Amino acid sequence: MAVSTFFSAIKAELSKEAKLLSDPNTEEFKSALERWTDRDLKSPSAIVVVVTEEDIIKTVNLALKHDVPFVPKSGGHSSWSTIGQEGIIIDLSNYNKVAIDKSTKTVTIQSGVVNKQLITALYENDLCLPLGGGNTIGSVPQALGGGLCALSKLGGNTSDNILSARLITATGKLITVDSSTPDLLWALKGAGQYFGLTTSLTLQAYPISTLRSDDGTLWTGTYIFAIDKTGSLASVAAILMDDEEHNSANIAVVTLNPESGSPCLLVMCLFFGSTAEAEQYTSPIKALGPVVVMENRIKYSEINDGMDAFCAKGGFKRFKLMGAKRFDPEPWAEVADIFVDLKKQCPDVISGGHGFEWVTGKQKKIGGDSAWAHEEVKVWVESLSWHTSPTSIPTVDAATEKALTIATRSFKPEELHTYQNFSRDTSLISRFGSQERVERLQALKRKWDPKGVFTDVLL
Ligand SMILES: Cc1cc2nc3c(=O)[nH]c(=O)nc-3n(C[C@H](O)[C@H](O)[C@H](O)COP(=O)(O)OP(=O)(O)OC[C@H]3O[C@@H](n4cnc5c(N)ncnc54)[C@H](O)[C@@H]3O)c2cc1C
Structure with missing residues (x-):
């Protein structure tokens, strides 16, 4: 009832280029509904594709007036920009200057x-x-x-x-x-x-x-190893993580070889500085004998291109992370085995995997205190699950939990951080760092959004 009254009201208010998509059978609706993951994907009663700030203000105000719940959607990479028949999606993707x-x-x-x-x-x-x-x-x-x-x-x-x-x-x-x-x-x-x-x-x-090069480029190295190198690589990474001299960003993940489809260890490094320095920084990694080596200088505009495969839309995916101020390399050979077993149990696992990422260099202090509480995290341990059949969800989820539990088994629970952009079900302290910060946020939430229009997180 509320939704149908909202529909007639909003149609008259939107700008000419904005769209109200309410037929789930149209290609336009289906395309606007696409997200990074199909897990928990719901179908809303409408998607309002806004193009001006005025469109957004009117949509929010009419939704509030008619008591229609809504979620904003931008790039669609989270599991939260989805809502069922009771509500609408405000699709911001065409408001993009x-x-x-x-x-x-x-x-x-x-x-x-x-x-x-x-x-x-x-x-x-x-x-x-x-x-x-x-x-x-x-x-x-x-x-x-x-x-x-x-x-x-x-x-x-x-x-x-x-x-x-x-x-x-x-x-x-x-x-x-x-x-x-x-x-x-x-x-x-x-x-x-x-x-x-x-x-x-x-x-x-x-x-x-700031990239530490004269021409706006950075250096990348991508290495594929046999999976049994995972333990040794973790030991090498544990040393590299303490490097304050070189600025780099690195990810090591037990995943599937894109060519063969078999489990492998993939390491990707971005290095800010000269090629000679990059080669020096990555030499302990290469000493482990990768089977594939790809090294290159790329433009800053290409900095994220190596991650494109993991950003594709569709499929059943979930990304879980845990951060800590120290790294324990010891469990990683075991973690690799969990992924190998999972692929045997669920042939529909097509990518993803378990891994860890770290950034090196001396920390420049930027900005003051804020709601962000993870500046001292040295390493993020992560599990990205990706499969095509919904029936695999219980097995895949069990493997994810097992991998993360084993990877962090030497840590006390209070040592572990979780990242608010990936989690809304872990403890508030693991997301926001301290009781004091959580209480300050909760007080602000009660002041600015006491009814939980923008989620009930912090209420
Ligand atoms: C493969 C992959 C790689 C990632 N890598 C990184 C990384 O390297 N670093 C990192 O920091 N994060 C990373 N993330 C996490 C990512 O930054 C967050 O999931 C981010 O919130 C996604 O934004 P989105 O617009 O794509 O998603 P959406 O699902 O569209 O939005 C995310 C959330 O924000 C809300 N929202 C959308 N627009 C607005 C708005 N204008 N105002 C208020 N709320 C809004 C939505 O309702 C939803 O709850 C990664 C995620 C994936 C899936």
Whole structure:
């Protein structure tokens, strides 16, 4: 009832280019519904594809007036931008302009911008910014949740660089959040998805020379190893993680060889500096005897291209992470075996795997205190499951839990961090770092969104 009244009202209010998609059988609806994962994918009563800020404000206000629950969707990489027949999706992907001010080195992004588009625009203007490692990730939601970034040692994480936001609050009002609203700005930097719909963000960018090269390039190395090298690689990585001299971002994952489809160990390094320095940094990795070696200098605009395969839409996927201030290499040979067994049990596992990622270099202090609590994490242990049949979910989930439990078995629970952009069911302290930070966020949530319009996280 509420939804049908909302439909007639919204049709009259939207701009000419905006769309109200309500027929689930049309190709347009199906395409707008596509997300990174098909797990828990629901079908809403409508998808409102907005193109102006005014469209977003009107949609939120009418949804509030008619009591229609809604979720914003930007790049669709999370498991939360989905809702059933009781509600609607506000699809922001066509509200996607990037505006760069070269004099202040600042960039303003509308909420449908994805990382590749932003990085390309920055590169064309001799600028760069710490962003997450996926081209199709929505830059605004990623920034609001903090950011695990290849450039985090050189420029903080994405949320550290938020200068201001335009935010539609739980009462439907558009406000500017900046240094004149310090509490809310503090909360948006790491917990921003729970306080309103951010229509745009302004971020501080950096000269491209921050990449430590003269020509806006960085170095990449991709190595494939036999899976039985996983334990040795973990021991080498444990030493490399303490390297404060070289700036690099690295991921090691037990996955499937894209050529043969058999389990293998994949290591990907991004290095900021000269090729000679990169070769020195990666020499202990190469000494383990990879079967495939691909090394190259790439443009900054290509920094995330190596992750494209993991960002594809569709399939049953789930990404779980745990961070810690130290790394234990000992369990990793065992973790590799769990993936090998899983592939035998579930032939529909087509990619993903278990791994860990780390960033090296000396930490530059950027920004002050914020809702982001993971700056001291040295390594993120992760499990990305990816299969094609829903019947495999229980087996795949059990393997994920087993792998993460074994990989972190020498840690006390209070040592482990979880990342708010991947989890809404782990403890608040593991997501936000301390009781004090959690209580401050909860008080702000009660003030700005007491009814949980933007999720009940923190209520
Ligand atoms: C393969 C893969 C790789 C990843 N790699 C990284 C990485 O390297 N670093 C990193 O930091 N993160 C990484 N992530 C996590 C990613 O940053 C988060 O999942 C991010 O929130 C996704 O944003 P999205 O727009 O694509 O997703 P969406 O599902 O569209 O949005 C994410 C959440 O934000 C809400 N939301 C959307 N738009 C707005 C808005 N304008 N205002 C308020 N709320 C909004 C949605 O309702 C949803 O709850 C990765 C995720 C995947 C799947």
